[in-house]
Amino acid sequence: xxxAKKTRTKMARGRKQDRARVAGGQNYEVQYEAKKTxxxxxxxxxxxxxxxxxxxxxxxxxxR
Numbered sequence: 519x520x521x522a523k524k525t526r527t528k529m530a531r532g533r534k535q536d537r538a539r540v541a542g543g544q545n546y547e548v549q550y551e552a553k554k555t556x557x558x559x560x561x562x563x564x565x566x567x568x569x570x571x572x573x574x575x576x577x578x579x580x581x582r
Contacts, residue, residue, distance in 0.1 A: 540576050542566035555580045 541547045542563050551573075552559045557580050565579040 538573050539571045540566055540573050542571060551576065551580075557581075 540551050540562070545559075548559050548562050548566075551557075551562045555562070555577060561580065562576065565576045569575040569579045
C-alpha cells in the first residue's frame with residue numbers, strides 16, 4: 519500500500535509542475551489563459567515568448 523502512495527505523490531508533483539506552465543504552442547492552453555486574463559490569444563503567445571512559460575510570470579506580464 520505504501521508503494522502505491524509514493525507513486526501517486528510523484529505523479530501529483532508532475533501534474534502540479536505542468537499546471538505552473540503555459541504551453542504557448544498548445545491552443546487550448548493559450549485560449550484558457552486568454553479567457554482567464556481577459557486578453558487576446560496573440561497577447562498571451564507574445565507574453566510567453568517574452569517572459570517564458572512560467573504561468574505566474576505570464577499572468578504578471580498580462581497585467582492580471
